[in-house]
């Protein structure tokens with residue numbers, strides 16, 4: 001199942017989310033459950049998606065002391081999710097403990113991914129929080145740290161993908177939100193690319209929310225994005 005799109009299910013209600021989910025097939029995409037839906041609906045919602053055959057990226061971007069993050073990651077593994085993330089800026093020890101706690105799960109462990117610099121951020125946002133580096137420099141720094149901790153991949157913007165590939169090699173998973181098909185609104189996103197350009201740059205997975213979820217016919221948009229990347233990339 002070479003399924004490179006992860007739909008971000010950022011809806012207010014279960015009814016709206018399942019309205020989309022029940023029109024699509026697990027062969028078309030994976031699903032991301034993030035802070036909004038998880039806070040409203042909890043693990044039961046993730047279980048419902050699993051029952052429908054979907055693989056789930058639990059996107060709670062953990063960021064806390066190492067012990068707390070590691071235990072949260074273990075809970076995600078027990079829930080059986082396919083992918084889970086944490087903020088790489090939580091530091092090397094935090095990431096190493098999270099990786100270590102997954103050892104007993106072997107190949108059933110979820111992919112553990114480090115978020116570098118949010119795709120909504122640009123130079124000024126970093127400066128305002130005391131980081132005197134460009135988003136690209138900071139992404140490279142945090143991606144190296146993530147790889148050193150032994151994680152499976154990073155979340156970055158598609159604009160950083162080709163340079164990260166050259167720094168980190170082929171094995172590391174590059175997960176890219178900040179995807180905007182031609183003509184769709186950027187909203188709060190800043191470092192963006194089209195689906196085809198992101199795949200051509202070397203993204204493994206495209207995380208796409210509003211361009212699909214807010215469309216009049218989300219299932220149709222998902223199919224057309226899939227078609228636009230069908231013969232691209234490796």
Ligand SMILES: O=C(O)c1cc(=O)[nH]c(=O)n1[C@@H]1O[C@H](COP(=O)(O)O)[C@@H](O)[C@H]1O
Pocket residue numbers: 008010034059061085115117118119120155156177178179187189207208209210211
């Ligand atoms: O970890 C993420 O998924 C994430 C990281 C990041 O840097 N930027 C980012 O937009 N995301 C998530 O990706 C999704 C993007 O949604 P849209 O902007 O609606 O396509 C949202 O659910 C965000 O929470």
